[in-house]
Amino acid sequence: MTATLNSLTQIDSPVFQPERGFIVAMARDARLAARSKGEAIQALAFFVVVVSLFPLAIGPESALLKRIAPGVVWVAALLSVLLTLPRMFANDHADGTLEQLALSVYPLPTIVAGKIVAHWLMTGLPLAVLSPLLGLQFGLASGELAVLCVSLILGTPVLSMIGAIGAALTLGVRGGSILLALLVLPLYIPVLIFGAGAVEQAMVSIDFSANLSLLGAIVLLAGLAVPFAVAAALKISLD
Amino acid sequence: MSLFKYSSPTAFYPLAGKLVPWFAALAAIFAVIGLYLGLFVAPEDFQQGEVYRIIFIHVPAAWMAMVIYLAMAMYGVMALTFNTRLSAMMMEALAPTGAIFTALALWTGALWGKPTWGTYWAWDARMTSTLILLFLYIGYLALINAIEDKKRADKAGALLVIVGSVNVPIIYFSVKWWNTLHQGASVSVTASPKMAAIMLWAMLIMAIACWTYAITISLVRVRAIILERERGRSHSTRVANTLSATNIVAGS
Numbered sequence: 001m002t003a004t005l006n007s008l009t010q011i012d013s014p015v016f017q018p019e020r021g022f023i024v025a026m027a028r029d030a031r032l033a034a035r036s037k038g039e040a041i042q043a044l045a046f047f048v049v050v051v052s053l054f055p056l057a058i059g060p061e062s063a064l065l066k067r068i069a070p071g072v073v074w075v076a077a078l079l080s081v082l083l084t085l086p087r088m089f090a091n092d093h094a095d096g097t098l099e100q101l102a103l104s105v106y107p108l109p110t111i112v113a114g115k116i117v118a119h120w121l122m123t124g125l126p127l128a129v130l131s132p133l134l135g136l137q138f139g140l141a142s143g144e145l146a147v148l149c150v151s152l153i154l155g156t157p158v159l160s161m162i163g164a165i166g167a168a169l170t171l172g173v174r175g176g177s178i179l180l181a182l183l184v185l186p187l188y189i190p191v192l193i194f195g196a197g198a199v200e201q202a203m204v205s206i207d208f209s210a211n212l213s214l215l216g217a218i219v220l221l222a223g224l225a226v227p228f229a230v231a232a233a234l235k236i237s238l239d
Numbered sequence: 240m241s242l243f244k245y246s247s248p249t250a251f252y253p254l255a256g257k258l259v260p261w262f263a264a265l266a267a268i269f270a271v272i273g274l275y276l277g278l279f280v281a282p283e284d285f286q287q288g289e290v291y292r293i294i295f296i297h298v299p300a301a302w303m304a305m306v307i308y309l310a311m312a313m314y315g316v317m318a319l320t321f322n323t324r325l326s327a328m329m330m331e332a333l334a335p336t337g338a339i340f341t342a343l344a345l346w347t348g349a350l351w352g353k354p355t356w357g358t359y360w361a362w363d364a365r366m367t368s369t370l371i372l373l374f375l376y377i378g379y380l381a382l383i384n385a386i387e388d389k390k391r392a393d394k395a396g397a398l399l400v401i402v403g404s405v406n407v408p409i410i411y412f413s414v415k416w417w418n419t420l421h422q423g424a425s426v427s428v429t430a431s432p433k434m435a436a437i438m439l440w441a442m443l444i445m446a447i448a449c450w451t452y453a454i455t456i457s458l459v460r461v462r463a464i465i466l467e468r469e470r471g472r473s474h475s476t477r478v479a480n481t482l483s484a485t486n487i488v489a490g491s
Contacts, residue, residue: 165402169395173385182381183399186374187406190413197417218409229402232319236394 021106025114033122039087040122047080047127051134062139069138070148070199074192077127077152078159082184084123085163086170086177088115089234093171102238109227112234116157116164116227124156140203147202147212154215155195161226162187168233191218246323248465249472255458262458266451273445281438293351295441299449301344301365304372305407307337307453311379312404315397325461327393328468330400331383332461336453338376344369364418368411375403389468 033040054072055065092098101111131152132145140148166184170176198211245251277295284291311330318326348366349359360366379396386392 162402165398169382169399170385173382175385179381179385182374183378186371186378186410187403189371190406190409193413193417214413225405229398233395233398236391236398239391239394 018107018110021110022114025111026118029115029118043080043084043123044126047076050076050079066139069135069140070196073131073134074196078188078192080127081123081159082181085167085180088119088164088167089171099238108231112230113227116160120157120160124160128152128156144199144202147208148199151195151198154219155191157219158191158222161222164230165233168230168237171237246325248325248469251325252462252465255462259455259458262451262455266448266455269444269448273441273448277441281441287355290354293347295445297344297347298442299446300340302446303449303453304337304341304344307333311400315400318393318397327397328461328464330396331464332457334376334380336456341369341373341376364415368414371410
């Protein structure tokens with residue numbers, strides 16, 4: 001770990017490239033996650049368990065289950081991402097790494113962006129890849145499964161990004177995880193609406209591209225602004 | 240130039256104290272006039288009967304719910320850019336009033352909805368986004384109360400409200416489009432009949448009453464916050480001494 005941390009605090013190339021902070025931070029977080037696979041798998045298992053609870057609560061009536069499938073999968077994805085958010089900065093905060101990162105030669109927003117992408121690769125992407133399997137259990141047709149998967153691929157990065165702001169603001173605060181949910185869930189609503197809406201429109205054979213375009217627009221807008229907001233939030237929390 | 244001196248809590252404290260009775264008086268006068276016009280002068284609505292009179296509090300409350308969140312976001316920008324403590328204190332003072340107005344708008348809306356639509360709650364776009372606004376207020380209050388370091392709480396709260404205010408239009412439009420997508424349960428609030436001039440006047444006067452009430456109560460609250468935060472500094476010790484002295488005099 002020392003080696004990668006050094007690469008963040010020292011300039012190894014003769015020409016200073018600020019964008020390298022993104023790659024180094026992403027690689028570091030991805031390597032850390034790969035060494036403790038349990039955490040990513042737990043989030044995925046949680047996702048599957050929550051989705052499986054709904055048929056048990058509602059009953060095995062397939063027409064009803066099919067109707068609620070997009071909403072159920074999306075809400076479960078939201079909760080699953082939510083549970084992984086505290087880890088995004090908490091470990092680095094606990095052992096002081098985060099302060100080193102804030103002092104690093106690279107701009108903090110680039111490092112934050114790298115961490116967010118790594119978080120998405122470990123949580124959002126696996127959820128999206130697994131989602132067609134769960135959709136199949138609810139009787140979605142193949143075209144609808146594809147839309148579900150694409151909507152999650154487009155939507156989960158936003159969940160990681162907005163979540164990063166909440167995680168940075170609640171860093172080290174007592175009762176942090178419930179507080180985090182309270183802060184972040186209302187801000188997740190547009191993504192939920194557009195994501196689940198796209199699948200619902202595909203189910204009634206309406207053009208769903210508008211919802212996917214809106215999700216794409218939100219990803220781009222959030223991608224521009226969120227790294228700076230998270231960097232500001234981290235500086236407030238580390239002060 | 241001299242106005243900037245009031246960005247200091249110590250200088251603002253007495254000014255707020257002087258302003259409070261004036262705004263309180265204005266709020267009381269406008270509330271009395273507005274309620275009189277609304278409840279006694281304005282005619283009965285030919286479609287909804289007497290029930291419509293709830294709009295004289297409902298609409299101003301809904302306006303205040305949004306206006307106060309925007310005002311908080313504005314103070315949040317000031318708190319983060321100019322690093323003024325008073326801005327963050329104003330946010331903290333405004334938030335409970337904003338949350339109460341939001342809750343009031345939802346509550347009166349539900350009371351109006353039952354006789355008019357036959358249901359307390361419909362997943363109408365406006366109601367849903369007002370509910371989400373209430374969640375945003377609750378989130379802000381929860382965050383600033385959970386952080387013990389006041390300086391950090393101020394800045395974290397400011398950032399959260401700014402992020403929230405960027406999201407408010409996105410939330411509003413997403414909920415609106417979601418609502419039109421699911422036509423079934425939607426109720427049209429926008430197709431309300433034209434209001435008589437006297438009803439409009441009553442509503443506007445009630446809106447002014449709500450504005451002045453919100454200003455009064457947040458000034459009172461910000462004075463309490465200033466005293467609490469500046470505890471131990473010479474200015475607040477002086478105020479506290481005067482307060483306890485008057486209490487002793489009043490008690491004896």
